[in-house]
Amino acid sequence: RKEVEQDPGPFNVPEGATVAFNCTYSNSASQSFFWYRQDCRKEPKLLMSVYSSGNEDGRFTAQLNRASQYISLLIRDSKLSDSATYLCVVNPGWDMGRRALTFGSGTRLQVQP
């Protein structure tokens, strides 16, 4: 089982739609969680951190469910510029024997006019 699993998509949605991505992680002791965005052939960049209480940044809402070990990202009122690959990222902490971020394979979003 992969440490971080995501639906690869692609998710093809019209402008203005609401779209949600989920991600599951295998290590219950993981310390922190993030969503990164990666545009085609570019480096990943932090979109937002994910907290147990849920957090919102404009049209983006992230949630963490530690009991079920999943993370979600909700994008409201999709824009063409939201088209990208969204990477679910977990900091496993020392429990996995290494101190480095673990990345999911990414979910590709294509917003269409």
Next chain:
Amino acid sequence: NAGVTQTPKFQVLKTGQSMTLQCAQDMNHNSMYWYRQDPGMGLRLIYYSASEGTTDKGEVPNGYNVSRLNKREFSLRLESAAPSQTSVYFCASSELDRGNTEAFFGQGTRLTVV
């Protein structure tokens, strides 16, 4: 503020050749990483350095070596390149020990081994 700088951006190697990918960060981060990304896959950790003077293997270390030259610089070496090492390589730095901190990435090196 340059952030994380990787060189070169593109490289073509013949099987068996060697090369070193260079990475430097100017954010005074303790932790640095090398990842590779293959088509349709996420980033896989090759090696990381939690602090100056230490390096550790990640998920896919075979065929690679690293050097943490100082706090700023972390290089990745391919001693004898193989076609399976064709990939995009990303260097990153962060301060993971300080809670929810961001990892910053270089622009990537696109390596083709023929």
